[in-house]
Amino acid sequence: MPTDLTTVRETEREVLGRLRELGYDDDQLFAVRLALEEALVNAMRHGNRLDPDLSVHVAYLATPERVEIRVADEGLGFDPGGVPDPTVDENLERPCGRGIMLMRCYMDEVAFSASGNEVAMVKYR
Template identity: 55%
Template sequence: MGLVQKTDIPTDMKAARELAEQIVTQAEDCGYSAEVVFAIKLALEEALMNAIKHGNRRDPDKHVHVEYSVDSKRAEIRIVDQGEGFDPTNVPDPTADENLECPTGRGIMLMRAYMDHVEFSEQGNTVRMIKNNG
């Protein structure tokens, strides 16, 4: 694993998008394919949006802590919000018939679909994602 970089961003989607671009640029610089870069960007934006919207409830006095490492073999990202947490097993299945027309609720499903490994802390305010290059 490469050098672990740590940063705190405000509870703000503009800051989240800027950080996502920095991480994606590192993946591109390490030779990740466009398909893998897309997967990282999508999952990362979803995770950051969840931390801001659901974890921190858009509270401008809170921040999101991000630790990440990108090298030629894999990208690993850890996102921690200041919310109370949640139980990911209680998130409704977005593919269930009763949820198909709901405009939200697909973030965790997308993160799991596009990353090689996704895990949540027991408290539910931390997500760790890994994407292998190749």
């Protein structure tokens, strides 16, 4: 998909539509939508630096038991361990790290590639 924030909703609709067909409940749909949106926006803003010449690659596999989602950008990557903890007092007013925290809270598994430009997330039913 292009690095264009207006395309995020379209991708969310596709994935969530498939999950609805498979019988995922509203809480599960909310969790996946939130994590997917954070992953897509992070890939576009932080990974690709909103460069319209770069793309974001999304792949997902949805079954009645689980959904696996991969989001990769064409940026230089980052070290997820170097992202400040947004719950620590001195970071409460800083905008960084919240998206990763939300992905980890709402998905059952979250892993970043060694290069730091791909996230894989799993939600079980």
